[in-house]
Amino acid sequence: MEQPFRVEKALNNNVLIASHPAYGEVVLLGKGIGFGKKKGDEIAGSAVEKCFVLKNEREQEQYKKLLPELSEEFIALMNEVIQHIKQRVGVPLNEHIHVALTDHIAFTLKRLEQGLDVKNPFLAETKSLYPLEYEIAVEVAELIGDRLGVALPEGEAGFIALHIHSAISKQSLSEANQYSQLIAKLVEMVERQLGVDIDRESIHYLRFVRHLRYAIDRMKRGEKVEEPKNLSKILKDTYPLCYNLAWKLVKVMQQTLHLPADDAEAVYLTLHLQRLAEKKSGTTG
DSSP, rough: OOOEEEEEEEEETTTTEEEEETEEEEEOOOOOTTTOOOOEEEEEEEGOOOEOOOOSSHHHHHHHHGGGGGGGGHHHHHHHHHHHHHHHHHHOOOOOHHHHHHHHHHHHHHHHHHHHHOOOTHHHHHHHHHHHHHHHHHHHHHHHHHHHTOOOOOHHHHHHHHHHHHHOOOOOOOHHHHHHHHHHHHHHHHHHHHHHOOOOOOOOHHHHHHHHHHHHHHHHTTOOOOOOTTTHHHHHHHHHHHHHHHHHHHHHHHHHHTOOOOOOOOOOHHHHHHHHHHHHHHOOO
């Protein structure tokens, strides 16, 4: 950082927007870095505690609009949080996480201040679908809670996990959320049709949810699934209830995603459903 930064706009005493010959437009964080600064002033690199570059112009504009509403301590904390996520996942993150996660956490804290409960009806599904992201999200929730002296509700880790997954996979947040909602709907169908209460912490639930996730991924990619010869007929004759339910689940997936599914998906779903049904009856099959 030999070349100095040039001030574009001071947002507050510790945060400003600046330009740099090598990095373009950046956000600078540093104690007192923005105090008394005006457009065109130079800032030496040594005065900068954190330099934050957003290459995507749209994300940059959204982030700049968001910053004036936040305290400098919160901005610094969120940059620390995103740095922690980056180190834990070991892959580049989609820049949108800077805007989306910062905005989400700020909104959550505001709701908690107002005494409003933050509920996450898809926590179990998100936890099973994205175990690494959820693990990191719990760390993030604890870091924010410890630093700000607030207890974030358990469901918040599920929301944070979706943001992390979206940033890693480059999948939109709405799409990641759609997966969780779809799988929650499918699990409810299974419980209703089989008359079971599925333990969300059980290995059978975990395997079933992961299978659904991979089935959705295969549908998205248009992949075919190999089916052992005559397995479909054997399962249809032996486990008619589970076989018919498997086809209902496949139809719901097709209607929700507007994509075709390979016939073999219903065959493998039947096997998972039979395990869940056996758990109810106490047999081990």
